[in-house]
Amino acid sequence: MENLKNFNFAEFEKVLDLEIWRNEENPKNQLRLVFGFNEISERVMETIEKAFSNCSYFESIVIKAKIIDQLSLTKTFGPPKPETDQFEEGHRMEISNSNGDLLIYSFEDGFHYFSRFQKDLESEISSLEGDLEELSICENLECLNLIRNLPEHLKSLCLVPSDSNIPREIFENHIILERVLKNQQLFEIAILEKVSSGIRRSISIIKPDPKIKSILIYLSDPENIQFLISTQNGDRKSLNYKSTGSNTCIVKTHGPTYIKSINQNSRYRFFEDLKKMLRFQKSEIESLRLDFSNLNFFPSPMVFEIDDSETPIDYDLVEKSNLEFLDKFQNVLKKLRPLKIRELSLRCVQEGDLRTVLEFLEPGFLKKIDIEYFCDFRNEKVSRNGILTVPYPDRRSYPRTLELRNVSKMEQWMLAENLEIEKYRILTPIQNFNIAHFKKGKITVESMSSEDVVFLKNIFLANPSLEKFIVQINQCQIDVSLYHPDFLGNPVIASLKAQAWYFQYPESENYLHIKYNVFQSITFSKVHSSVVPAPNQ
Structure with a gap:
């Protein structure tokens, strides 16, 4: 998206008014258009609003511009809306002629995002891929063939720039595709999979290494999974899976930011995504970090008054949530080849949890084991400005002790080089x-x-x-x-x-x-x- 031509308004309006976007065969909410502009004016924002209203195909319209008319932004969207469970504070409005879809404005790294939030979207694709179908409009209307993913019926469009003049079907050839995939990593492979069913089938046969570098999985509370994944080329993506019901969830992606509502259980969606990301992993993963602290579920230890009416904390819910997560995580690992993890970091676990993870790591690659508790002041009274704070109660779900007799006999443990265990007492x-x-x-x-x-x-x-x-x-x-x-x-x-x-x-x-x-x-x-x-x- 770096080399974007600055459009004039007439060109911009013409692109958004193309008939191909209204084709009934187009899947809903599946395309991002990227433009360059000198300034985002009121006319530009009105055209964007009209485009979203007329065409459900757009997931987002992204504009690289140094200037945006703030008065027109407020006029179009109204004043910034307050933060909710689903949205951060910012500009958002309902899209006309839609089923309650919202148009959300955000700004990140020099790009202005106008994104659709579709309330009732049932997704069968990876949440990771949801923001990867992109058409960079960088020269003129003839360069529409720069699109990375269009429906099958748009046969005239190609995967690569127009001056190469190479049709999409060529990339379904195993030999050519295999050479292309050697230089691609997780996020690029996800893009290619969505170009055509032929390329998708070829990728499943070739099994390209996504070259994942690091994985962080954080259970911030029983309803939330925060997930950060990076690749060897430095690309990274952050996702938050949040339950909104027994079989519904919201997946929020950062880098860039967008929100997707899915009619699936949040943990089911997360583990389906995780399986897809790890299925072809062959190279060494630098770090895997699992954090079961559920810190957002508990009140802050820095409280200054005791409220006897406060709702008791359901520690059993946290314990059950962690056990269920580890059980599903184990089921995912069983279906994969042993992972080559260099550094394993675990927070708020017991010996059985550690064994569950170590069992599916390839021996000889693990160099460091890092196990950590979190500081909760539960056995202390901390003075702040002369006022004594109230410590956490003793948590059955989070014992500060560890047994290591059995796990220390495992080959993965015996071949590791570094061990750090913080804020736990080892009883063995x-x-x-x-x-x-x-x-x-x-x-x-x-x-x-x-x-x-x-x-x-x-x-x-x-x-x-x-x-x-x-x-x-x-x-x-x-x-x-x-x-x-x-x-x-x-x-x-x-x-x-x-x-x-x-x-x-x-x-x-x-x-x-x-x-x-x-x-x-x-x-x-x-x-x-x-x-x-x-x-x-």
Whole structure:
């Protein structure tokens, strides 16, 4: 959309008045037109309003322009409407001659979007694809063949620019299409699939790698799924799936922004989209992040008064929602080849949840496991301006403890290199789960004894790839036996708050440095002999 010719009003009006947009065979709400303009005037906005009223084919009309007549914008749409559950604050109006469809104005990255919100649209296509059918009007009316997706009956239009003069059917040839797809990624493949049924069939045979780079799935509350996906070329898209009923939902896409109402359950729609995006993935995915914190469902911890009349929080609903989501997520992963995930990040999970995900990751690719709780102040009273806040109640759905005995035996775990577990206490005794192979790590254990410290010393001395591993201690049971010659012996460096030991790796100039912050944490790291102090220094 960068090289857009600035249209004059007559050309613009002529394009929007073309008969092809009124053809009965055209699917509804399936086309975006893109123009360049010096200024968006009142006449331009009136023409846009008329076009949406006359033709249900337009999903949006996008104009790249530096100037828009703000007075005319208010005159056409009325003053900005307040924010609702479905819409952000902004300009919107009902489209005449429609079934209650709305015309919504938004501005993003230098482009002005005039988009249709269709209330009763039943979608059978991926929500990701909904905004990808695009016709860039960049020179004149003859360049209408730049359209990326038109109905089958418009045989005269092509997929590529007019000067190439290549008809769409050529791209249904497997050899040609396979070469084209080598340089395409998720969003471009989604565009090509919608050009024709022939290309769609060929893509299902070729199975091109969408080259997904990162995935973030966030359950902000039991009715909302927020989804962010990016590809290796830097493109990204954000989608929000929000339930509006038992079998209806709204899918809001950012980049650019548009909203689609769908007569399907939000989770069904999400998992159908996810399956379609991941079905051909072959390359390594840099990160997968799953966040089950449901933070929007709970009141803010920073409350300053207790309201006894407040509706009790339904923790069972959150717990049920998370379990159902993981069950469906597992069903999706079962149907795919094992994913090559480099970094796995999980928020508000238990051991069974971690096993569910790890089971479907290809061993050897996972380098980092990151598990995190969220800070909710539930066991604290925080003073702000001299007023004590009310902590969260204890949440059965969100225990702060983890068991890792079984999951740490999995091959995916054993081949990972980095481990970070934040704001959880690990109940599994330190000698009963596997951490000896990690290069880096940070965890909190429920308790630790002098015997546990010696155990860790021995396993990390057997791991020459160790860089640094921190163990924080909730209930410290380390006693004076730690200083016995059969344990660690006397520290090389000692104070009331911290002590340090150094043990040489076999046949190496490196040493294992053990630093004990008394009653709080113990750190194991590899250092060179040049930094090791002399005894009693």
